[in-house]
Amino acid sequence: MLIRPDGRNLTFTRLLAAALAARKGGTSPAGRAELIAGCPGFPPEEAPEGVAEYFARTGMATTRKVLAEASALASSWLAAGVFTLTLQAERSFSPSPPLAFAWGAKSCGGRTAALVNSRKPQRIKPDDRWLAALRRMLDGLPPGRAVIGSLRNPQYELVCAAAAESGRFLVLVLDGPLPQMNAPQRAVKFFEEYAGLATAGRTLYLSPFPPGPVPSPKACGPIRDAWVMSLADEVYVVEVRNGGNMADLAGAALKAGTGVKVFRPEKFGRSAAGNKELLEAGAEPWRMPPGGGLKTKKRASIDWPARILTLPENDYLIHYTRAWPGPWPGQSRADYYSSLLRGNPDSGHGAFDSLRRILLEKKIRASARMVRGNEPVTSFTSVRPEDLDGLIRWNPALIRWTFEPYGLAIPRELLLQAGAEPVIYGSESDWENMPAARRYRFQLQRSGETEWFKEREWRLRGDFDLSGLDQRKIVALVPTAGEAGLISRKFGCETALTSARKKGRNGGAIRTRL
Numbered sequence: 076m077l078i079r080p081d082g083r084n085l086t087f088t089r090l091l092a093a094a095l096a097a098r099k100g101g102t103s104p105a106g107r108a109e110l111i112a113g114c115p116g117f118p119p120e121e122a123p124e125g126v127a128e129y130f131a132r133t134g135m136a137t138t139r140k141v142l143a144e145a146s147a148l149a150s151s152w153l154a155a156g157v158f159t160l161t162l163q164a165e166r167s168f169s170p171s172p173p174l175a176f177a178w179g180a181k182s183c184g185g186r187t188a189a190l191v192n193s194r195k196p197q198r199i200k201p202d203d204r205w206l207a208a209l210r211r212m213l214d215g216l217p218p219g220r221a222v223i224g225s226l227r228n229p230q231y232e233l234v235c236a237a238a239a240e241s242g243r244f245l246v247l248v249l250d251g252p253l254p255q256m257n258a259p260q261r262a263v264k265f266f267e268e269y270a271g272l273a274t275a276g277r278t279l280y281l282s283p284f285p286p287g288p289v290p291s292p293k294a295c296g297p298i299r300d301a302w303v304m305s306l307a308d309e310v311y312v313v314e315v316r317n318g319g320n321m322a323d324l325a326g327a328a329l330k331a332g333t334g335v336k337v338f339r340p341e342k343f344g345r346s347a348a349g350n351k352e353l354l355e356a357g358a359e360p361w362r363m364p365p366g367g368g369l370k371t372k373k374r375a376s377i378d379w380p381a382r383i384l385t386l387p388e389n390d391y392l393i394h395y396t397r398a399w400p401g402p403w404p405g406q407s408r409a410d411y412y413s414s415l416l417r418g419n420p421d422s423g424h425g426a427f428d429s430l431r432r433i434l435l436e437k438k439i440r441a442s443a444r445m446v447r448g449n450e451p452v453t454s455f456t457s458v459r460p461e462d463l464d465g466l467i468r469w470n471p472a473l474i475r476w477t478f479e480p481y482g483l484a485i486p487r488e489l490l491l492q493a494g495a496e497p498v499i500y501g502s503e504s505d506w507e508n509m510p511a512a513r514r515y516r517f518q519l520q521r522s523g524e525t526e527w528f529k530e531r532e533w534r535l536r537g538d539f540d541l542s543g544l545d546q547r548k549i550v551a552l553v554p555t556a557g558e559a560g561l562i563s564r565k566f567g568c569e570t571a572l573t574s575a576r577k578k579g580r581n582g583g584a585i586r587t588r589l
Contacts, residue, residue, distance in 0.1 A: 078160045082116065084122075088122050104288075105170070105171055111285055114129050157178050157253060176256060177280060177282075181279070186309065188221070189303050192314055193322070204340065212311045221244035222243055223307055225303065230313075232408060240413060245274070249281065252284050254280075314340075314346050325353055335359065393485075427558060430553070437541040439538060441538045450514075453539045455535070484571065490539075497516070498516050498517070505517070553573065
């Protein structure tokens with residue numbers, strides 16, 4: 076890994092320049108980085124005056140008060156362990172200057188490996204081909220090999236989780252400023268959110284972005300990816316699309332003499348078209364070991380006889396479940412990624428997994444998503460399974476199905492006792508005139524837009540606790556007799572089959588089994 080920590084004088088000078096540059100409006104992160112990287116180093120006692128003169132020469136004069144505040148901030152960053160790094164220019168594939176802000180371990184103790192993917196669908200399934208290849212590549216790395224990862228991207232976060240589990244050193248390249256250079260409350264939130272993905276003492280946090288405003292993650296991602304590739308002594312390409320940013324960076328690394336190993340699947344397809352191009356350019360092929368696919372743990376075969384009911388008219392309200400990409404509510408990222416790497420059958424978080432989790436937790440969790448007023452509610456509907464055909468369709472704006480053929484039917488009488496009430500579909504004027512206590516029930520309905528009223532929704536404030544209910548009064552809705560048997564055996568509740576068909580993205584009907 077061709078980076079070196081800057082000396083103490085240069086580090087303090089650059090931190091002071093960063094503190095000053097962050098106060099200057101109208102300057103892009105790249106512009107601030109260029110400004111900071113060009114500042115010469117000064118001894119700490121001379122740095123304030125020297126940096127002020129440097130900024131004045133660039134047309135950015137400052138006052139003594141601002142300079143004193145920036146010096147105090149730079150000193151606090153230095154005391155917190157922040158330092159700066161310089162990337163050797165011959166290995167840089169990034170358009171940004173070869174300057175990074177860093178915190179944590181200063182040495183990875185050896186060579187580094189980057190395991191890279193193009194973006195994948197939101198929902199990761201435990202038997203995805205790319206996940207199988209990633210796991211085997213991670214397992215095959217030499218002992219002591221450090222890995223390079225990042226955050227806010229599931230493919231990178233899987234690498235971080237694997238490094239934490241195995242005790243490997245991790246170089247964590249961020250797509251925004253170092254948390255230690257943000258406000259304290261933001262830093263606390265950062266470490267709470269990503270707890271378990273990095274190990275203290277074995278992680279180097281690194282950011283090519285100086286403190287101050289940054290563009291969107293979409294704009295920062297390519298710069299982050301370029302730094303990941305620049306820091307790697309070896310690159311392992313899992314699945315990349317042809318012509319994408321990651322394929323281009325891997326190609327540049329190959330031309331620069333970096334060792335590039337590329338997964339060679341039996342069939343490339345669109346998701347691995349970039350792999351084929353890299354192999355044709357001379358990259359070393361990496362093949363899955365014989366029998367080396369991720370051995371996903373299968374659900375037990377079901378031969379349990381389930382009593383399958385037909386729901387009586389108007390006696391039940393139904394909470395339909397959906398797939399849940401990412402960690403469950405209350406589940407840490409580290410636990411989620413660990414379950415995927417182990418191949419747990421419920422780690423894909425499909426709609427059936429969501430149903431099973433509700434029954435395991437004995438709770439339907441409330442959500443404020445798409446509820447005006449941001450009050451968490453639990454949603455139900457009076458739409459019966461046989462009436463779902465006209466409502467199940469792909470929603471491209473939300474990147475999900477409007478309904479899926481899994482759910483829990485709860486006696487209407489019990490929900491009424493708990494406080495459930497029907498949604499009020501209305502106009503903006505209805506919202507303005509509505510008492511605050513009823514607003515959690517409101518759903519905007521405009522003429523010519525989505526006909527929300529067809530969903531016949533009911534809402535209940537907060538979570539709905541199932542622990543006090545007689546399980547025989549709860550009816551689980553599933554599309555197959557096998558799933559009905561599993562639910563009946565595991566949870567002892569009644570089951571009913573759904574028969575709805577989902578309309579695919581092109582409008583055609585597709586099977587309900589996910």
